[in-house]
Amino acid sequence: MLKILGRASSVNVRKVLWLCEELAIPFRREDWGEGFTSTHSPAFMALNPNAQIPVIIEGDFVLWESNAILRYLASAWEGDWLYPQNARARALIDQWMDWQSTELNTSWRYAFMSLVRNSPAHQDPRLLAAACKGWSHTMGILNQQLAKTGRYVAGRNFTLADIPVGLAVNRWYETPLDHPDYPAVRTYYERLTERHGYTLWGRNGTP
Structure with missing residues (x-):
């Protein structure tokens, strides 16, 4: 096992x-x-x-x-429906997974440590304001992509990329800061909540 x-x-x-x-x-x-x-x-x-x-x-x-x-x-584990063998389809999934682990994670780190973890080392008001602005910017990129696909981050179907990105969206909404109006991100958040795995491990009250 x-x-x-x-x-x-x-x-x-x-x-x-x-x-x-x-x-x-x-x-x-x-x-x-x-x-x-x-x-x-x-x-x-x-x-x-x-x-x-x-x-x-x-x-x-x-x-x-x-x-x-x-x-x-x-x-x-026979997850081709999430991570297909087709090279171009897989590359798009990898692109958004890598974007989440680099650009998106980097943008939220200071604000999350300050506002959720209450880290004493992350309480500079100027740096916090810059971090919140940067996080909003990267979430805006995600909003544009979701508006383009109309469904999920790498296209019309749920894929492996939606797992790291979906958890990052939950973290965004669970962090107490001003959230710009990103309708495509909000719709995506609600759509993911239809998946049992997301209600268990994503949108479960844990940022």
Whole structure:
């Protein structure tokens, strides 16, 4: 059985849990793993030297980096309907997954740490205002894309890209800041909520 290491409140762990729901993958989740209690323990860092979650274990196979895990599981568990073999269709999915992990994540980090995590190191009003503006800008890019496709981030069908992007949208709405009126993003948020996996691991009150 697939073992998933990482706390269920982590947005990156929730990516994997949502995909498991979509593909009916049986799994066992552990906060850090048997025999160790921290990502910085030697036992955990032997699995992932970056000391980050999630990590998956299947027999003697170990994999880290959440988006790499999504791609692997979709390929290994008959998830072609989420991550098709067609090179151009797959490239568009990868494009938006990579955009989420780079541009979008970078834009929200300071504001999220300030407004949700209440980090003392992220309370500079000037930097917070700039971060909120930058986050709004990247969400505006997403709004344009969703208005263009009319449905999901990589086209008309739900794909693997909608899992990381959908969780990022939930984080946007769960963070207490002024949200510009992005109708396509709001409609997308409601559409994703029709999926059981999203109500379990995405729009569940956890940013």
